[in-house]
Amino acid sequence: MLLSLEGATVRFGERAVLDAVDLEVAEHETVCVLGPSGSGKSTLLRAVAGLQPLDSGRIVLDGRDQAGVPAHKRGVGLMFQDHQLFPQRDVAGNVAFGLRMRGAPRGERTERVEELLELVGLPGAAGRAVAALSGGEQQRVALARALAPSPRLLMLDEPLGQLDRSLRERLVVELRELFGRLGTTVLAVTHDQGEAFALADRVVVMRDGRIAQSGTPLQVWQRPADAFVARFLGFENVVEATVGDAVAVTPWGKVPVPEDTPRGTRTLLVRPAGVRLVPADAGLRCTVAARTFRGTHVAVHLQPEDAPRLEAACALRAAPEVGDEVGVEFDVAETAVLG
C-alpha cells in the first residue's frame, strides 16, 4: 500500500472531525472521498499532507510512519480547493515553484514547465499573470503546479468545485485520462457524486468523520451501505421494511426483493427506475404531486394516500401531469436491501 491511515483521529475541541479512520490507497489507484460538507474529508487530506496533526492513529506513506515529518518533506502534492496560486508570480513561476524548492536547475525547470503546461492544455501560457486566468485555466495551472515535482501521491480538494457544469464534465474526463496515462496515485475529495463516480477507481463515502462505505463506484451505486449513503447519492425512496420470503412489507405495500435477501427488519431502497407507473386501478394508488424535467427522463413525485412520497423516473412521453391519479408497481431488479 502506498498510503494507509490507521485509526486516524483529529479533534477540534470536543468534536472528532476525523474519527478513527482506516483507509488504504494502493499505487496507481484513484480513490475519491465523497461526503457532505463538514464530514471531515478536507481534514483527511490536510492530515495526510502534514498540515493538520493527528490526535491519535498513524499515517503511513510508502511504509514509513509520517508522524513528525513536516509537510514540506512528505513528497505529496495537494491541489487546494480554490487553487491558492501565488498571486505575485506568473504561471511559470507557480508551476516551477515545487521544482525550485527541490533545487532543480533552471534549464530543467523551464523544460518541465513547458511539458506540464502542454499536458494540462495550456501551451504557451508560461508568461501570463495568474490574475488574468479564467477559473478553468487557474484550475489547470494548479494541477500543473501540483504535478510538477512528480509527487508520489497527488491529492485533490474539490478539484472541480468552482467550475461551471459543462467545463467540469469535460475536465473530469481529461483528468481520468491524464492520471491513467501518468500512473499517478490520486486521493481526491468532493461532495459531488457525479465527479466522484466519474473520476475514481474506488469511492469512499464519509459521514461525521467516519467512513460510511467504501467500494467501486458501481458497488456503491448499486448497494448503498445505509440510508444515509443512499440519500446522499440522491435516492429518495428509502424506507424501513420487514423482509419476508422474497417480499418486503413497507408503507407502500408489498415490494418484491431478490430471493437471497436475509429476513428481518431492514432498510429498503427502490431506485426511481424501479417505480413503474400503471393505470390508477392497479397497484398502489398515488397522486402526481410534482414533476421535474431531467433531460433524459422526467422525475415524477408521487403522493400515496398514507405513505411517504415516491420518486419515479418516467420516459418523456409517458409522464403524467400534476394532479393525475396513477397506480404504482415495483420492479425487483431496481430494489436493494441496504447494509
Add this chain to the structure above:
Amino acid sequence: MAVPVAFFAVFFAYPVAAIVARGLKDGGTWHLGRIGEVLAQSDVRQVLWFTTWQALVSTVLTLLIALPGACVLARFDFPGKQVLRAVVTVPFVLPTVVVGTAFMALVGRGGLLDELWGVRLDTTVWAILLAHVFFNYAVVVRTVGGLWAQLDPRQEEAARMLGASRFAAWRTVTLPALAPAVAAAALMVFLFTFTSFGVVQILGGPTFSTLEVEIYRQTSEIFDLSTAAVLTMIQFVAVGTILALHAWTVRRRETALRLVDASVTARRPRGAGQWALLGGVVATVALLLLLPLAVLVERSFADAGLGYYRALTREDGGVFLVPPIEAVGNSLQYAVAATALAVVIGGLASVALTRRDAGRLVRGFDALLMLPLGVSAVTVGFGFLIALDEPPLDLRASWILVPLAQALVGVPFVVRTMLPVLRAVDVRLREAAAVLGASPWRAWREVDLPMVRRALLIAAGFAFAVSLGEFGATVFIARPDNPTLPVAVARLLGRPGDLNYGQAMALSTILMIVCAVALLVLERLRTDRTGEF
C-alpha cells in the same frame, strides 16, 4: 517574539516601574497617600480640568469640521481628489512643533491675522483648539472616510426603494454603520488631544497647560520629580481607559457590514448642494490646513530672503553649542537608527502576532504594543530620564538613547501597518508552498515577503516620519550639543528676539519639507487597504 518582549520590558515596562517607584516610594517605604496629596493641589486640579475639557472641545470641533471632508472624499469623484487626499493627510505626520509654529505665525504676535486685523489668538485657547483640529483632521477623514468609501451604496438605494427619503436613508442605513468608526475616531482624537504636548507647549504660553506639559515643567523647571511621577501615573490610568474603550469600539466596528471595493462607490457630485459641500470642504482645507503652513513658509523668508536660513548655519553660542543647522544632520541620523530599530522590533512582533497558534498571552501583547502610542511620548521620555541614567542600565551618555525612545513611539505605527497585511496573507498560500516542499522559513520568504514588502516600506516611512518629528520624548533626553530639529525649534522659540523667532520658522519649514517628502513617497506606495493609519 522574545526580542520584542525583551525590548518592551527593558525600555518601556522598566521605566514605567521606575516612574511609579519615584512617585510613591520615599526612603524605601511606599506612600500611596502621595496621589491624594498631589491631587489636592489646586493648580494640579486646574491642569486636569483644562486637559479634559480642551480635549473634549477639540474632539467635537474636529468631528464637526472633518466629517463633511470624510463624506466628500468617500463618496465624490472629482478632479484633484488625489491631491486633496494627500493634502489632508500631511498634517498628521507633521511634527507637533511645526504645527505649533505654523499657528504661531498665523494667529500669534506679529502673525498674519495680527498684521491684517490686529487679531491675536495665541493668548486664548482658540489657537490650541484650531491647531488640534488641524492635526487631527486626517484621523477622522482616514478612519471614518475609509469605512464610508467601502460601504455599499446599494444599501442606501435599497432603503430608498422601500420609501425612505435621501436623508432618511442616510440616517437609518449609513449613519448606524458609520457610528462605531466615528466613535473610534473620536476616541483617537480625544486621546491625541488629551496627551497633546508640543502644540500646547508652544501655543499655551504660561496660561494653558495640559498634563503632559505640566509633567515636563515639573521635571525640567521645578525639578519636582515625584510630583511629575504621580502626574504621569494619573495620565497613564486615563490613557489606559481611553485605549480600552477604543479597542472595544474597534472590535465592534466591522461586525456584519457589507464592504465593497472603495473604487466603485464614488460618484461625481450632482446638483448645487453637493457641489457646495465639495466647495466648502476644499475651502476649509485651504483655510485651516494650507494657510498656516503657507504663512509659516512666508515668515521664514521674511528677513531678506534667506537671512534666517543663513543665520541657522552660524554658531551663536547662546542657544546652542553648535550651529542650529546641525540639528538636521542629528535628526536624520537618529531617525535612520530609530527606523531600523522600530522596523525590526515591530516586524518581529507582527510576525509573532499573526502566527495562527498565537495564544492569548501573545494577543494581549498586541494591546501592550499600542501603549507607548497612547501613553504619550512624555511618559517615555521621562521614564528614560529617570530609569536609564543609573546602573544597572546607564545609557545617559550614549547616543542610542534618543533613537531607542523614538523607536518605542514608532513601533505601534509599524505594527498597525504590518498586521493587517500579514493577516490578509491566506494561510493556505503558505500551506501550498509547504506541500510543494518549502520549509516554513522558505515559505515565509517566498510567499509572505513579496506581499508585505510594500507594507514594510510604508511602515519604515511612518517610523521615519514619526521619529523625525518626535518631540515629547526627545526633549527630555536629547543632549544640549546634539539637538534634533523639533527640539531646536522649540528652544529657538523659547528665546526672545526676531532673529530667534525667524530662525525657528526657517528650521520648522525645513522639518516640514523633510516630513512632507517622506509622506508623499508613502502616498505613492500605499494602497487604500494598507494599514490602519
